[in-house]
Amino acid sequence: MKPTQRLIGTLALLAALGSSLTACGPEDDPYGNSTGGSSASARPSNKPAPSAPSSKATNQAEGPGDCGTPPKLPAGHKMVEPAVPPSKGSLSAKDAKPACTPNDWIYHGQGKAKYYLFARDVKAELATGSGGTKSVPVGELWMHAGDCMTNSSAVKAPYTCSGNIYDITLDSKGNINSIKEVWHP
Template sequence: MAVPRILLAAAALTAAALAGLTGCTPADSRPTVAAASSAAALADEGLDDPLLDDDDDVTDDGGYPTAGTIAAPEAPAAPAPECTAPVPAPGHQVMVVVAAGPAELTAQPARFACTPARYEATGSPVHYGFAASGVTATLVDRAHEETAKPVQLDELVTHLNDCLAERDPADPYGCFGNAYDVVLDSHGRIMRIAEVEAAEE
């Protein structure tokens, strides 16, 4: 009966060996093994692990951006300086004179431009006669820092013609784009005309 003992011993050894092979060791539960297994499983399914594959922050040279390489947000553009056109007094209008004679002048409506600050002619020229009762006329006297100096109408007409012909006007006056603040009477004739100061030509 020696053979059955040998068989029993062999069976016992085989069972012990199988138990040792199927046992769980502490190395199997390490985080690196679990992470590797998870990454391998995701790769098999064609998925990227967001924790292991974050290329959004990687720079062109393969590194990560530092405080010096992160672009600062662009500063907002500075607002353009505002330009406010002068508002004529009630009953007044600004015109740009294009021709002047002893009995009438020809002028166009004016609009204010900011660069440079001056009036520019717009619209069609219109002929304006002078009021029969007389006309109050003023010119800008820049040399004496006076914005309105009373003059005779014929002196204003001479001044206008010099500026229109691009001649130097009589002292102490200058040319300012031939813009004039005008007041008309009930018949549409000029009863008041005042030179408007702007950028000197």
């Protein structure tokens, strides 16, 4: 009788393990590894794939979500988060720093807000979804940013409010000469 009980116990254990292993597909893999038929990866291309789960998932270099190396901005670029809705010709914004989250690196405004003026010929872009942007007059960007901060239901497609983070560049006088909304799901 004991061999039969052991066999049944072993089968039950294997069935439980098998069902938990098959419940995850490549899109559910917390480490971004994919063995399925799709060649797409949820892991950004600048992030190395871990070789195995790490017990150091919360160390300072990787952060709590095991995001890998923090993103590096191109020279002259700066991420900011508006502190108040932009007004004609100016923006009060906090420097935005990357933080590792379960959804990858996400920028968040930190510290005291700084006051920026816009240059005469500002290049402005709004996010239209994953990786897409549309050039708009800077006044439209001001209205969009303000709506996202105060009345997100006023924002119409193809635009959305996606984190309130903007990539800016400054001219030699310290004025914003380009501003682009950063899309994040």
